[in-house]
Amino acid sequence: MSTAAFEVLAASREALNVTVAFLGGLVVAGALVWAVRVGIKVMEREPHRPTVEEQTRLPETGPVHEVREVREPDEVPVATDGRRLMPYELHQAQTRRGDDQHRRRWRPGSSGSFGSGGFRL
Template identity: 55%
Template sequence: MTTLTTLTTPMAVPDPSTSVVPFVVGLVIALALIWAVWMGIRFRRREPGPPDPADQPKLPRAGPVHEVSEMREPDEMPHTDDGGSRLTPHELHGFGNAGSRRSEDQRPRRWGRGDRA
């Protein structure tokens, strides 16, 4: 007859930090999310409500305004003739904002293969 020997191994006792730390981290994250939702609700209540129908934009008496499409000519870039340094933005016409004027030729440009600007 064979005798069975029982192995007596001590049960491993888990370290409390392995189960408590993840629980505390999860609790902190859950509380942070609850706080964020609560703050969002508070901010949302402070916002003005939707506009009344009387506050909505109205059509002009003359009817709807239509889009105007026209060809424009840009202002030419000023050149320095003395070969000096290039112009800085504050030296340009309109403080760097390129102005334009209405073109005499109102036909739109048609680009073809091999055309250059």
């Protein structure tokens, strides 16, 4: 083969590469356009955003504040026939306000880590 034939072959490969790159770019651009159209259709199906009048408001009495109190749990019921209770037989855990409202504190000078005995009742 002569050098002219190699030049023609190289030019045709270069043209093929450019064509493939251009077609690949068209595919990517088409996929992006399709994704945007699908996104717009999904957004149109969503419920509308609330207007200023539909927004929630504070109650007339003002903001609600956190209440801290010590609660006491109910005792776990025992089966009357000596069998083990199944989880579905237990009632919902109820609590009641404790008589002693002082929070438990760590003893001064103790690290408070597990097993240290630093917790006082």
